Structure formats: C-alpha cells, structure tokens
Amino acid sequence: MTTSHAVSRGATVPASAQLFARACAVTPGGVNSPVRAFGAVGGTPRFMVSGSGPYLLDADGHEYVDLVCSWGPLLLGHAHPEVVQAVQRAVAAGTSFGTPTRSEVELAEEIVARTPVQQVRLVSSGTEATMSAIRLARGFTRRDTVVKFAGCYHGHVDSLLAAAGSGVVTFGLPGTPGVPAAATAATLVLPYNDVAAVQTAFAEHGDRIACVITEAAAANMGVIAPVDDFNRFLADICAAHGALMISDEVMTGFRVSASGYHGIDGAGWRPDLITFGKVMGGGFPAAAFGGRADVMAHLAPEGPVYQAGTLSGNPVATTAGLATLRLADAEVYAHLDAASAQVQQLVGDALREAGVPHVIQSAGNLFSVFFVEDDRSTEVRDFVASQRQAQHRFRAFFHAMLEHGVYLPPSAFEAWFVSAAHDQVALDRIAAALPPAAGAAAAAAPDPEGTG
C-alpha cells in the first residue's frame, strides 16, 4: 500500500535501497542487529521513518501493518500518545543524571508488584540482564556451570552463545567465532523440553551447576511453549541440587500477561531469578533482573558480586517503561489475546486453503508459524524439530505479505507480535494480504542447494 507521504518522490532507486547501500559502506552488513538485514529472506531491508499505532511507514512512503512491534517492546503500538507525552516531559527535565531518580524506583516497584521477584536491578538491555543474572547466580552458589537449552536465545552473552556438543550432556562449543572455548566450557547445552536430559545433567554434574537458564517460553526458535510442567520441574531440580533457576522473561515479560509467562504457568512455584526487557522499556533501552531478596543481596553495593551501568535506570527509559506498564491493564491483555487469536486463525485458514503445510504454535499471545515440510508434522517441541522448515515457502510468504502491506519478522524462526493498537481495520488488512501470500508460499520452488 502506498501512501501520499512518499519521502523520495521521483527517485529511481528506492530510498530504502539507497539508505541500505550507504549503511553497508559504514556498518557491517548495513544493520546494527543481524536479523534486520533480511539475510534469511533476501531483498532489501525497509528503512522505517515513522510508526503510528499498528502501522509503520518506510522511507519510500509504503505503509505496513506491523507484526514485529520492534521485536516485542511496543505492547501499546507505535507512538502511543500518553507514552510520548510522558517521555517528552522526561526529556525536557534532563536526559540522564547518573544519580538515583524517582522514576527508577517507581518502575522497580511496578515490576515487583506484578511479578514474583522481591528485588530488581535495572540495566539497559536484555543481554546485560541475563549476563548479570548468571554472574550473580555463580557468585551466590560459588559454582561455575550453567545449563542452557538449545535454541533458547538470551542475548549475545559469551557463555550463552554455545552450540550443543554431540552427546546429550556435553559441555558447549562456541556458537560463533570470537567466543573462546573457555567461555563456553562451563556451559551445558541440553535439548529444550527434555526432562530426562536435565536429570542426567544433574546426576552427572549436579554439585557444579550454578544455574539453569531457560526462556520462560521459548520464542527464538519459533514459539515453543514449555511442556509437561517443564519450568516447575526445572525450579524443583535446581532447588534439590542447590542451583538457581533463571527464567528469561525478556520476550514474554509483561507481554503474555501482566506479569509475563509466570502469570500463565507459575501457580505454586517461582524462579530464583527472572530477567526482563523489551516491554518494560516502552521502546527505550531498559531491562532488568530480579528475584529472591537473599540472592539479590549478593549484588554490589550490598554484596560482593559486581555489576554496574552508566545509563542503568535512565530517567527517559524508565519513564517510557513506567507509562507503558501503567497503561497495560487487563483490557489491554484481553485485546492482545483476542488479536493474536484472530491473526493465528486467519493465517491458518489461508495456509490450509492454499495447501501449505504448517503448524502454528503459541505461548500466551506470542505465536509463530512453522512452515513444516509436510502435513505429518505435529507439535514442534525443540530446536531440532524447529529447524526442519521449508524456508523457501516462508521467504515467498514473507515477501508477498510485505508487498501487500504487512511487515512480518524477516525470519521463519521468530515470534510474531501484535499490540493493543491492532484494531479491526489493521486485522482486516492482514486478512486481505494473506490469500495471495499463502498462494505464493504454495507456489514457491525449493532452493536448488536443498536448504529448504
């Protein structure tokens, strides 16, 4: 859909392509976070100039219904007027003081009131939150080994950028050049949702395990909810062995319910530490980790485990986060759940109608579409299963949706996000884009190299 606000009227090369060429000259891959480069889907990333409610406007004047929502933070949609006003007031009062401020206390109080954490420390990114939570767990337990699950992403923390070794319980191998083997040598990478693998890991290494870190619901290998009470099982086995359970709610926190995924599967138990990010920053860089008061007491300056940040608890970011959370009431969550269910239904109908094999999975209002290889596929429970996708179909689907004015995550392995601003008009636009996109997915030819 083209609006009348074309930014680069008359240009022969689209403005996004021009900007991308300039970006590639001065930035590796032209982007500041890899998935934005469209590497998995091909083509030119769209450079956005503004957002309003459920819509994004790109530099060529194309408007899209946004199903990425900045990868999660924009629970209320783009440029919510009350958030914008609060931020404008905060900016005018000064952007950073390097001292404690009222808004960081109020944001911490809001987080403590909504979730099972007793104390919280604010940081600037989800990566910092998980990195700091792991340091704290190691400092508290005086142990080194960290258990993580294949396909769970916790930011680009060295020790967590580990790929699984060949055995079920083997220490991790660096998942990227630049991470020394020593950084992952104390990381055990296990299959997600695999109770037996966790039991074996604790039987073999229990007295060395500082913590188990897991996404509260996996949403970085497509959306895979924990099955068989997996999270509670992790909390129990950690407690039995003197380890800590870290639940990573950076993606799910304050999105899938007022408290996060713990609000869905947390009756009767709680993690020792929880990490937060995304929604709690209201579109600004703010994140946090928190948990049991006796564990948090080990953090500097109260305790010996060092952690700090020049812009931690920044007054503009905390104001945006606080305004967002205060607006995120029961009505907002009911709307998100309904909008998510409607989009899932529409996508499922269109793909079925076009004969495209697929599985749609959700964890609360987070969901993703697995373009599975054939109709025999059922539930996707782990990383190995999530990799078996007909990516050529996703690529065709993605580009057809883009062409018809819907901006999806540019990867088959990402969650889709709705916001409270996704009203019926926006959902109708998605509905109109789906049949041609499903048709394109059905007609897509597999890659010659056989990569799906």
Ligand SMILES: Cc1ncc(COP(=O)(O)O)c(C=O)c1O
């Ligand atoms: C579950 C999870 N944890 C941590 C992170 C890292 O957050 P950030 O990108 O803010 O560093 C992400 C990012 O997507 C995430 O999904």
